[in-house]
């Protein structure tokens with residue numbers, strides 16, 4: 354359980370705070386009385402949107418972690434939620450220099466500033482299951498070999514490791530959460546750049562067929578509110594021996610195939626909607642990880658976290674949320 358009193362008056366910086374997961378976190382934090390600054394470069398290809406922070410009551414600073422003067426933003430913060438990243442797998446393949454500049458080099462820069470400006474602050478870093486690569490077996494725990502399938506996996510792994518060094522060497526309370534596919538309000542749905550599920554949601558709401566590539570791949574999706582509670586609980590317990598300096602996989606609902614997921618989305622839309630299956634595109638196949646399901650027992654045991662929203666409910670909540678705001682997100 355999240356402890357709302359813990360957050361009252363806390364100074365919090367959320368990098369990538371106008372993006373999908375960062376903005377959901379900002380809403381929750383501000384709602385509990387935290388003083389929140391969101392730092393975001395508003396990268397057009399990702400999930401950033403000023404709409405995401407409407408009504409949140411947080412300060413949005415537009416700036417790029419690669420070159421913005423961040424000292425004053427970091428000064429005196431109690432908690433840093435580090436969500437900013439280059440997240441596109443194909444984007445990382447096309448421009449690996451830009452990818453590593455954000456996901457690793459800028460992380461080292463931010464670490465240096467945080468050492469001076471907020472040496473005792475808690476850090477919860479948003480990491481990814483991507484760098485496990487094609488799983489050897491399911492479910493995947495934290496001891497699974499790291500075998501990045503693409504440049505983005507390499508840069509995200511490097512960025513995470515630099516943050517973990519801050520715990521190992523300087524004893525900063527750092528926790529890294531390796532996320533699976535996340536979905537819910539404030540996801541980019543205009544196209545498939547953030548996730549396939551974004552464009553599926555759009556098409557269903559527009560009464561247009563969507564495409565399922567392959568279909569047998571398993572995914573264990575996490576609803577946005579459950580991701581938010583995982584980050585909050587990780588921060589609250591970041592200094593405990595069970596959590597400090599740890600990496601944790603975060604899973605969600607029990608794994609389903611993409612074909613089953615497509616059926617569930619249509620069911621959540623009152624049975625309205627249709628899809629076509631097609632072969633997984635040849636240009637993406639070499640970096641595809643196939644099926645994935647997280648073993649997230651370590652995080653559950655360390656913090657008591659458990660997802661509260663099952664897939665059927667989460668899909669319905671997502672559709673309800675976007676139905677009222679579709680034009681704003683296209």
Ligand SMILES: NC(=O)c1ccc[n+]([C@@H]2O[C@H](COP(=O)([O-])OP(=O)(O)OC[C@H]3O[C@@H](n4cnc5c(N)ncnc54)[C@H](O)[C@@H]3O)[C@@H](O)[C@H]2O)c1
Nearest residue numbers: 369372373374394395396399400401417418437438479535
């Ligand atoms: N959404 C998922 O399913 C998922 C899965 C695994 C890992 N993650 C991780 O979670 C984090 C948040 O992802 P998200 O889904 O909310 O993506 P997102 O694209 O919605 O959010 C990332 C935000 O970071 C900002 N950003 C990018 N580069 C920046 C820079 N140089 N300086 C400042 N801001 C910058 C973007 O403008 C965007 O608003 C990322 O670190 C991502 O790797 C997400």
